[in-house]
Structures are given as C-alpha cells and as structure tokens.
Amino acid sequence: MTDSDTDLKQGILPGEVLDEETFRRLLSLEANRATRYRDFFVLCLLQPDQASAKDQTGELLGQRVARKIVEFVRSSDIVGRLADGIGVLLLQTGSGDALRVTERLRSEIGNVRFQAEAAGAGRKITLSVGEVSFPGDGHSEISLLSRARARLQEAVRSGGNRVVQTDHS
Secondary structure, eight states, rough: OOOOHHHHHHHHOTTTTEEEHHHHHHHHHHHHHHHHHHEEEEEEEEEETOOOOOSSHHHHHHHHHHHHHHHSTTTEEEEEEEEEEEEEETTTOHHHHHHHHHHHHHHHTTEEEEEESSSSEEEEOEEEEEEEEEOOOOOOOHHHHHHHHHHHHHHTTTTSSEEEEOOOO
16 A cells, blocks of 8 residues: 555545545555455445436435435445445445345435425435445456446346345355
8 A cells, every 4th residue: 555545545534425536546445455454345336216316406416315324334434426326335344244234224314304406395215225245246446346336237127225235145
C-alpha cells in the first residue's frame, strides 16, 4: 500500500457516502489487502426499485437512500454511490452474515419514508440487492463489480425487493 492509499483510507470519515471513484479505489485496495492477509469481505450492490438513476429525482432518491444505509451498517463498512446503484463493502464479513445484514437493510429501508422531491410526499422504498463475496466470487474490483451487477439485475428481473447472493457460504 502506498502513502497515498493510506492517506485515502485515513481521510474517510465514518458515515460518509463516497463517490464512485473513491469507492472503486477502496474496493481495489481491500481486494489487494484481503489477498495478502487471506481475509474476506462481501460487496453488495443495492438499487432502490422505485427509482431510476437516469433522472434527477432518481438520483436524489438514491443519495438519500445511501445516506440512510450508512446509518444501518458498521462504521468500518464502506458505502458509495455508483452509476448503477449503491455499493456497500462489508469488511471481514462472510456471505451468511452478509445476507442477514442485507435482509435487515431491506427491512429497515422499507420502513422509512423518503422524499424524492422537496415538495413531494414521502414514499416507501424497496431494495434489490446483488451480493458477491471475496475471494469466492472474484479477486479484483472489476470481476467483483461485474458479478454484483449481474446478481443485482437478476434480483430486479425477479420482481425486485430481494437479495441475490453468492452460493459460497
């Protein structure tokens, strides 16, 4: 790990929602660290079922959901906004524990009313989740994100409001 990588990790505040570039860089760093120390983690890609990231309302709703997700995960976990959803990196977490976390997230988010627009009424949101584990599903940022996206798409195609996770336990 370089000095700039250490600076990057130390510069992140607990509870912060990261931009895509920073999240992907940390995912790559974590994959390298976990390889070296034979550690494990889970990457979740979440998407509000009622929002399209392609419009301004969907983007605003996605930001609000991401900020709320930060409240429900550990301070050591990492949350970031990606072009196609919300990334959550559950560090030192196996797939069985991750499923419990993501099911709890789906339930907690489902109980919150989100305002998509300043003057609009709050609405309930459901989440679709694609989940992959390191090292079982891949060893690089690219392979993990690709598999997480495929599982997220499967969750959406299956009607949404569900978690599609790895078979590795």
